[in-house]
Amino acid sequence: MKIKQIIPGLFFLACIASCTNEYIDVTTLPRPDCSGETSIVKEFDENPVKLLVIPDAPSETGEFNEILLFYKYQYPDSLIKKESELINDDFIKGLDIYGNINDFKNWEKFDLPIKKMDYGFEFSNQRYQGKSDAIFYISKERKVFTGNSMKLIKELKYTQEGFYKYIIFRNGLLSEYGLPDDSKIDIDQVRESNFNQSTSKYFNLFADKKFPKDTRIDDSVVTDICKRMKIPYPDYKINAFLHDNANSTRLFTNFFFMTGCDTLEKDFMINTVAMNGIHTNGLDLEMIKHETFHLLWNTSVGSPGDQSFLNEGIQEYYQQLLDSSRIKRNIEVLNRHSDYDIGNLIIRGNGQDFWGGPSENNWPIAYNISGLFVKYLIDNWGLETFKEFYTMHDREKAYKRIYNLTPSEIKNGFYDWIQKYSTP
Numbered sequence: 460m461k462i463k464q465i466i467p468g469l470f471f472l473a474c475i476a477s478c479t480n481e482y483i484d485v486t487t488l489p490r491p492d493c494s495g496e497t498s499i500v501k502e503f504d505e506n507p508v509k510l511l512v513i514p515d516a517p518s519e520t521g522e523f524n525e526i527l528l529f530y531k532y533q534y535p536d537s538l539i540k541k542e543s544e545l546i547n548d549d550f551i552k553g554l555d556i557y558g559n560i561n562d563f564k565n566w567e568k569f570d571l572p573i574k575k576m577d578y579g580f581e582f583s584n585q586r587y588q589g590k591s592d593a594i595f596y597i598s599k600e601r602k603v604f605t606g607n608s609m610k611l612i613k614e615l616k617y618t619q620e621g622f623y624k625y626i627i628f629r630n631g632l633l634s635e636y637g638l639p640d641d642s643k644i645d646i647d648q649v650r651e652s653n654f655n656q657s658t659s660k661y662f663n664l665f666a667d668k669k670f671p672k673d674t675r676i677d678d679s680v681v682t683d684i685c686k687r688m689k690i691p692y693p694d695y696k697i698n699a700f701l702h703d704n705a706n707s708t709r710l711f712t713n714f715f716f717m718t719g720c721d722t723l724e725k726d727f728m729i730n731t732v733a734m735n736g737i738h739t740n741g742l743d744l745e746m747i748k749h750e751t752f753h754l755l756w757n758t759s760v761g762s763p764g765d766q767s768f769l770n771e772g773i774q775e776y777y778q779q780l781l782d783s784s785r786i787k788r789n790i791e792v793l794n795r796h797s798d799y800d801i802g803n804l805i806i807r808g809n810g811q812d813f814w815g816g817p818s819e820n821n822w823p824i825a826y827n828i829s830g831l832f833v834k835y836l837i838d839n840w841g842l843e844t845f846k847e848f849y850t851m852h853d854r855e856k857a858y859k860r861i862y863n864l865t866p867s868e869i870k871n872g873f874y875d876w877i878q879k880y881s882t883p
Contacts, residue, residue, distance in 0.1 A: 480651055480652040481652060482652055482653055482668060482669075483648070483649050483652045483653055485649060485653075485704075485706050485707050485710050486706050486722050488644055488649075488710070489638055489642050489644060490715070490720045491622030491623060491636075491638060491715055491720065492622065492639070492720075493622070493715050493716075493719050493720035498622070499597045499598065499599065499624060499639055500597060500602075502599045503553055503597055503598070503599060503600070503601075503602050504553075505599075506552060506553025506599075506600065508538070508552045508553065509537075509538070509552060509553035509554070509555060510538045510539070510540055510545075510549060510552055510553070510554055510555065511530060511537055511538065511539045511540070511555045511557060512539075512540055512541075512542060512545065512554050512555065512556045512557070512569075513527065513539065513540075513541055513542070513557055513558050514541070514542055514558040514559065514562035514563050514564075515541045515542055515543050515562075515564070516562065517558055517559065517562055517609075518559050518561075518562050518609070519559065519608075519609035519610075522609040522610055522612075522613050523558065523559075523609050523613075525613065525761060525762060525850075526557070526613050526616050526617075527539075527557075528852065529762070529764045529852060530557075532764065532852040532853060533764075533765075542563055542564060542565065543564075545568075550568065550569075550570075551600075552600075553600055553601075553602070554569065554600065554601055554602070555602045555603075556569060556601065556602070556603045556604070556605065557603075557604045557605070557612070557616065558604075558605060558609075558612070559605065559606070559607065559608075559609060559612065560573070560575050560579070560580050560605045560606060560607065561575070561578070561579075561607070563575070563605075569601065569603075570601075571596065571601060571603060572596070573594060573596055573603065573605065576588070578607070579592060579607050580592075580594065580605070580606065580607070582594060582596075582625070582627070587606070587607070587627070587629060588607070589607065589629065589630050589631075590607055590608055591607070591608050591610070591611055591628065591629075591630050591631035592606050592607050592608070592611070592627075592628060592629050592630070593605065593606025593607065593608055593611035593612050593614070593615055593627070593628045594606050594615075594625060594626070594627050594628070595615040595618070595623075595625060595626040595627075596624070596625045597623075597624060597625070598624075604616045606628065608631075610735075611628045611631065611735060614628070614734065614735050615628070617762075618713055618733065618734065622713070622715055622716070623636050623637055623638060623639075623713075624637040624638060624639050624641075625637035626713070628734075628735065629647070631698070631735055632646075632647075632650070632698065632735065632736075633646045633711060633734045633735070634646055634647050635647065636713075644710075646710075646711070649707075649710070650665060650711075653667060653668055653707065654666060654667055654668060654700070655667075655668055655672060655673060655674075657673055657674075657675050658696065659675055659676070659677075659678050660678045660696075661678045661680075661681040661692075661693060661696060661697055662675070662676050662678070662681075662696060662697050662699050663696045663697065663698045663699065664676060664699050664701070665698070665699065665700045665701070666701045667701060667702055667703035667707065669703040670701065670703065670742060674701065674742065676699060676744075676747055676751075680747065680748050680751055681693065681697070681751065681755065684748075684751065684752050684755050684756075684777065685755065687777065687780055688752075688755075688756065688777060688842070689842060689843075690755060690756065690759040690760065691759055693755065693758070697736065697737065697751060697754060697755075698735055698736030698737070699736060699737050699747070699751070700736055700737065700738045700739070701739055701741070701742060701747070702738060702739065702740050702741075703725075703740075703741075704723075704725040704726075704740065705718075705723040705724065705725060705726070705727035705728070705729050705740050706722060706723050706725075707740075708729040708730075708738050708739070708740045709723065709729055711733075711734060711738055712729065712731055712733040712734055712738050713733065713734065714729050714731065714733070717729075726740070726741070727740070728740055730743075730746045730749065730750055731750065732750050732753045732754045732757070736754075737750035737751055737753075737754055738750070749774060749778075752774050752777055753770065753774060756773060756774070757770070760846045760849055760850065761849065761850035762850065763849050763850060763852070764852045765809045765810060766807075766808045766809065766852070766854075767808060767809060767810045767812075767813035767814070767825075768804045768805070768807075768808025768809075768812070768813055768825060768829050768832070769808055769829070769833065769849055771813070771825070771826055771829050771830075772829030772830055772832055772833035773833050773845075773849065774830075775789075775826060775827070775829055775830025775833070776830050776833040776834050776837065778830065779830055779834060785830070786830075786831070786834070786880075787881075788827070789827040789828070789830055789831050790831065790877060790880070790881050792819060792824050792827040792828075793824070793827060793828055793831060793877065794881075795819075796817050796824055799816065799817055799824070801828055801832075801870065802866065802867075802870060804816070804825055804828065804829070804832075805832070805854070805866050805869060805870055805873075806854050806855060806866050807854065808829075808854070812825070813825045813829075831873075831877065832873055833845070835872075835873050835876050835877075836848070836862075838876075839872075839876070840861075840862060844861060844862075847861060848861040848862070854866070
């Protein structure tokens with residue numbers, strides 16, 4: 460939906476960023492090869508043997524282990540070695556290197572254009588010594604996720620990196636894309652030229668300069684989520700980008716893998732948590748709340764990995780707390796699709812299962828079902844138990860360990876609960 464006016468709930472305050480820089484039309488910037496024909500990831504994957512290399516003693520172990528567990532679950536037969544376990548023959552293999560650069564003891568042996576230095580790294584004659592600096596880099600023989608902060612390294616590990624030769628974060632913000640032809644996209648310049656920046660207790664806000672000046676998001680968006688969902692108030696500021704058009708949103712989120720590389724219509728909707736921030740196309744307060752919820756919940760509780768069903772389900776559960784009429788509407792949707800087997804959603808719940816099922820009004824009914832299913836789990840076993848379940852990637856084992864039920868028993872219990880809940 461195209462937003463023409465600022466909506467209630469968005470307010471104003473003094474401009475912080477310079478408003479004099481010339482606005483950059485992002486559709487004129489270089490674009491990656493969305494066909495995949497020149498993908499360096501494709502070349503890297505052609506290595507007959509690949510190793511995931513990790514430090515012997517990783518720092519910031521919580522975030523490090525979260526990605527490592529997800530990697531092991533996704534690639535159960537993968538070869539993983541600590542740095543000290545590498546032998547000379549390993550260095551001629553495809554190495555997927557993951558971890559804080561200062562946790563590696565013999566970084567120079569990887570033969571990379573990323574140079575280790577005290578408290579940081581150097582790349583392309585630029586030094587990156589900030590606590591929130593990180594880099595993704597790929598060549599035919601090396602795929603690297605490193606830097607000075609596991610939070611940002613984790614962010615890079617989750618992104619669809621295959622379109623670029625490198626991606627850099629500086630000071631916690633997306634800074635630069637490098638393309639295979641050695642051209643680059645200066646995201647710092649686009650951000651400075653196209654966005655007004657303002658701050659509040661919980662937000663670093665970047666609002667497109669085409670919007671009314673100095674738009675901000677009220678901090679009550681954060682406090683309500685934390686209070687209702689019993690998660691800590693953030694001790695950090697949320698980077699929130701309000702984009703004027705979908706092409707800007709796609710650029711800052713690297714969403715080419717979802718949309719392709721052709722120019723998008725301005726009001727094409729891309730709303731997501733990506734690249735260490737929330738991103739929305741337009742000034743839709745409800746969508747801003749939606750993405751803020753995802754960021755706060757997953758930062759506090761942890762990531763469910765490729766589990767769209769639970770990721771969207773907990774957000775819809777929160778929406779049902781705000782508006783109980785959504786529960787009835789969601790049950791009506793479920794009943795209209797009574798012949799739809801939700802088994803795959805319950806067991807895997809990945810993006811393909813979530814987006815590939817039945818839809819109403821071009822919207823997957825998995826959204827409606829997910830909110831009801833999460834409500835079933837929380838109403839019967841509690842919110843804290845659900846938090847423990849949420850981050851377990853192997854769902855079949857998780858149901859048994861957390862709820863002492865098989866997926867089939869959970870599904871049957873869910874339908875019985877729906878029947879009782881909806882009966883007057």
